[in-house]
Amino acid sequence: MAMDKQTFEYAPAPESRAVVDIAPAYGLYIDGEFTDAADGKVFKTISPASEEVLSEVAQAGPEDVDRAVKAARKAFEKWSALPGSERAKYLFRIARILQERSRELAVLESLDNGKPIRESRDFDLPTAAAHFFYYAGWADKLQYAGFGPAPRPIGAAGQVIPWNFPLMMLAWKIAPALATGNTVVLKPAETTPLSALFFADICRQAGLPKGVVNILTGDGSTGAELVSHPGVDKVAFTGSTEVGKAIARAVAGTGKKLSLELGGKAANIVFDDAPVDQAVEGIVNGIFFNQGHVCCAGSRLLVQESVADEVLDSLKRRMSTLRVGDPLDKNTDIGAINSAEQLGRIRALTEAGEAEGADRWSPECELPSNGFWFRPTVFTGVTQAHRIAREEIFGPVLSVLTFRTPAEAVEKANNTPYGLSAGIWTEKGSRILWTADKLRAGVVWANTFNKFDPSSPFGGYKESGYGREGGRHGLEAYLATAAEPSNERSERESERDR
Template identity: 75%
Template sequence: MPTFEYAPAPESRELANLRTSYQMFVDGKFVDGAGKPLKSVNPATEEVLAEVATASSDDVDLAVRAARRAYDRVWGRMPGAERGKYLFRIARLIQERSRELAVLESLDNGKPIKESRDTDVPTAAAHFFHHAGWADKLDYAGYGPEPRPLGVAAQVIPWNFPLLMLAWKIAPALACGNTVVLKPAETTPLTALVFADICRQAELPPGVVNILPGAGDVGAALVSHPDVDKVAFTGSTEVGKEITRTLAGTGRRLTLELGGKAANIVFDDAPLDQAVEGIVNGIFFNQGHVCCAGSRLLVQESVAEELLARLRTRIATLRVGDPLDKNTDVGAINSREQLNKIIELSDAGDAEGAQRWTSPCPLPERGLFFAPTVFSEVQQSMRIAKEEIFGPVLSVLTFRTPDEAITKANNTPYGLSAGVWTEKGSRILWAAQRLRAGVVWANTFNRFDPTAPFGGYRESGFGREGGRAGLEAYLDV
């Protein structure tokens, strides 16, 4: 097979307009926080990018009070058509500043620039465009006449899709008439603070959106604040359970989008080359830092050997390296802590008898990188088949019959997503009805659209984000 050498094609980091320090955003102003400042680090080099102010419990209270004032006096009373104008303006500003946001996201998160440029930023803008259109049509969303907003929404987002998760949370909340206090992840706060500047540029009324950087203690103070009406959290199942216990019996609304261990099922009649591309996209997109990643590959025995051979050949062509290089396919692991977790679980796969294959791709000499890895001969009892690795590691299991495939796919406490590869439409529908997953993709994987709801159940959480169904979480129906 011919190989190709790619000359470096770096995007300029100057486009990020990176500053040495960032403040938090409260009541329409950038202000210093009383918490201990954190340092945001570039995972590709481990260099410090900027110092970021963090919130104290008193700052959380100030932000919630600002959001309550904005809701009571302005935003909650504003006609939907007027709210929609602000969301349209925000969407257009995201598009205008797209290169700045994309470069900053890749610097702060470690994901390849082609992913932040072609997926994260455009989809974030699309969510604001989509929800701007809903703002004056809520009476027709199917939730009864004159549905009301809930009030103040506390939102906590993860580090794997910092800007996109922000858009998933803030756009529907604002469209429905709620105000927001959002805490970005500790390791990736920078694009959220640039989004705060976009809110100011759009002349959004003060207090409607507030951004509080910080660690887990800030998120805990925010979700437990007595004047918050709604909590939305995306992150680990363990933290989701803790939030559920905190809010139990309070009457406050909650939606959770948590972990996953998705099954990607390949039947013997599947188009194998197409399936290989879907498998690669399903697990190696964003370094595997995806809650719905297809981390368990279930292959019918009769085609398993051929599929694995094609898959290894394809994975060997993936380029791992500088996230700002437009040729890079797999970027940096977001943090040293996450890299250590990936190494630990991969070592457990070795210890339990799975067969490891690692891409021969060269890795950069500095930074947090992990080569794409495939484990074959995996058993259901192994940790790599049960636990969420959240990295570029694929576990391969086999099956003989369709019923066995479904049984193995559902043998997990999670229920976020799944994929089915077959040429038979009837088999797709048969499998989708039996898979315990909130989203089932057919002959594709990791496809998202603002008009389609996304979410899981069991230990993957509850509630939906996106589409008409996602509006319900922010309406008093």
């Protein structure tokens, strides 16, 4: 079907790279100081939009992990003994510095990650700062959080975060850990280490005591070493379900507290009474935000059969206006895929979709010659047996299925090993409540998608992991209550370290 193509030409509006000063090399941040890796190993981090080398970064090995964990355990003694109101002062300082340096950090994040500057500037940075503000407010009120009259910190937390929201994931992990009196060893993703290293500088700028936050850059082997270290009392991981399962096996029987936020294959359900234009904006935001590099992305569109053609026509018109290109251009809607490896996975799964008989469509758009790029793509004629309907693609790829009744919509939405999020589009409040009650998803959005707030918990069921981040619920992962037995292993380790 021929489509009217009405797109506006925008003059380039690039954000200046001059606002951020990236050093040619970075070390590990251990006990308040930047230091080289013990074995001297390094790796390069590149910009996915241009493939240029941004910096050289230290690769942490077992000896470095051991040093960082010991520093965190030593710092825990004094940090956990501080009154909550004193810990809150540091979190408030960090939040304000994030706001003051937000332009610098937004440019850095877009360079290292590939996401559009509009998203890093208007979403990632404000959300990261908001989490520190929010948990600063909880630091002196923990006895009122609902986790017992005398909750106490667990100890040293080992945290491993992904590459899709580097600074925001850091804030989700570190803010509640510090507010509750724990100390942290955090490993950012190998492809996006820079914002975590800049955050280390923010910790120094805020006067945070040495050893309270430690940053170890490296690959998966560094993360595995951190997770298995006997001095780590709590493990928090956000990433793929495959790695999450391996971590769960590694910590089983150790007494370590564990929270996992893993993959997703969210259903975005559009009923026949939904306002089409509003729903289409939600569909686009649900799957093309951050190039689809979102664990809760609405990657399965379930649309009621009677309005499927109307919704798809409107969706294709809207997709034709999306601008793919330079992440630092303020007009860009879709930036670069984060890595060559991820681009290869997206290509393999979309080729599988075609091979299995689904119909593929993408708008015409010119992709840059350098870097890692993928056109926004929609598949129709998809069945629940297709790989593109079952497996997490983690890219700008939407699979469309249809349904006739609300019961069928719920059945199809729940027919997945994942259970992280879902969306509902309808004008009937009763239908929203009925559907949401039956969806097995940790977060259900109604007539919107990808809305986050630090006061609202986030997390999933089934292979999307367990535990919650954000809100009052996010404190629980970093607290031990009076009813729980004391962590004898932590006490033994502390004695040994002394």
